[in-house]
Amino acid sequence: MDIQHHAFSQLLLSRHSCRDFLPETVPESVIKKMIALARAAPSSANLQPGKFHALTGEPLGGFVKTLSDISANNPPEPASYSYFPQPMPGELKLRQREAGYALYGALNIQRRDITARKQQFAANYRFFDAPVGIVVTIDKEMGSGCFMDLGMFIMSFLMLAESTGYSSCVIGAFSHYGSAIHRLLSLSADEKVVCGIALGRANRQAPVNQFRTSRIALEDFATFQGFSDRETQ
Numbered sequence: 013m014d015i016q017h018h019a020f021s022q023l024l025l026s027r028h029s030c031r032d033f034l035p036e037t038v039p040e041s042v043i044k045k046m047i048a049l050a051r052a053a054p055s056s057a058n059l060q061p062g063k064f065h066a067l068t069g070e071p072l073g074g075f076v077k078t079l080s081d082i083s084a085n086n087p088p089e090p091a092s093y094s095y096f097p098q099p100m101p102g103e104l105k106l107r108q109r110e111a112g113y114a115l116y117g118a119l120n121i122q123r124r125d126i127t128a129r130k131q132q133f134a135a136n137y138r139f140f141d142a143p144v145g146i147v148v149t150i151d152k153e154m155g156s157g158c159f160m161d162l163g164m165f166i167m168s169f170l171m172l173a174e175s176t177g178y179s180s181c182v183i184g185a186f187s188h189y190g191s192a193i194h195r196l197l198s199l200s201a202d203e204k205v206v207c208g209i210a211l212g213r214a215n216r217q218a219p220v221n222q223f224r225t226s227r228i229a230l231e232d233f234a235t236f237q238g239f240s241d242r243e244t245q
């Protein structure tokens with residue numbers, strides 16, 4: 013059995029973060045089905061934390077315009093959840109740098125070209141001009157373990173999108189303007205913004221969609237004991 017050639021393995025490998033989209037939108041019936049199906053993801057005690065708020069058309073246009081203005085004219089808020097370890101170990105810094113070089117390299121943006129870098133970063137707050145933008149929230153009282161559940165929900169959604177020919181990009185940068193986004197979408201008081209998801213058909217010709225990120229070697233993140241069939245996997 014060569015799992016590498018399974019349709020699902022191929023789907024996993026074909027997904028990558030897409031940062032340039034075609035204008036074609038995603039039909040409401042399709043996005044509703046994808047979000048409903050993604051709920052099949054497991055969650056601790058079946059709590060099913062997290063909400064998706066999907067925008068397209070005029071509501072999306074208004075949202076990205078205002079969010080772009082806010083992010084261009086206001087410093088980032090302290091994120092409502094922590095992400096990177098402080099200080100960041102060298103090994104992680106290297107991975108972060110490699111991903112950054114790949115992104116900016118694909119766009120031919122030089123390391124010192126701060127203006128061009130800022131312009132690319134600003135595209136986060138336009139959902140990379142995707143035809144659909146999703147704001148992901150979680151109940152602010154949930155414990156940090158619930159981010160595992162939410163991650164599984166999001167990944168299920170990303171894979172469903174991939175399986176139907178759509179592409180996506182998760183946008184953690186939204187957490188820097190969480191309270192502004194909260195206001196803009198009139199979210200309920202118990203919600204906290206976690207991230208955005210850009211969704212649509214990829215512009216496959218766009219330079220920013222040409223690079224692929226690498227992954228660390230299996231032996232660097234997994235150990236195995238007691239297996240006797242190593243050669244047949």
Ligand SMILES: Cc1cc2nc3c(=O)[nH]c(=O)nc-3n(C[C@H](O)[C@H](O)[C@H](O)COP(=O)(O)O)c2cc1C
Pocket residue numbers: 027028029030031111136181182183184185186207224225
């Ligand atoms: C939780 C999360 C937050 C992310 N935030 C951003 C972001 O704000 N901007 C961005 O361009 N990419 C963002 N990404 C995409 C990552 O940079 C990308 O997943 C990583 O470099 C691996 O590349 P790949 O998705 O193409 O395999 C995020 C991904 C995840 C899972």
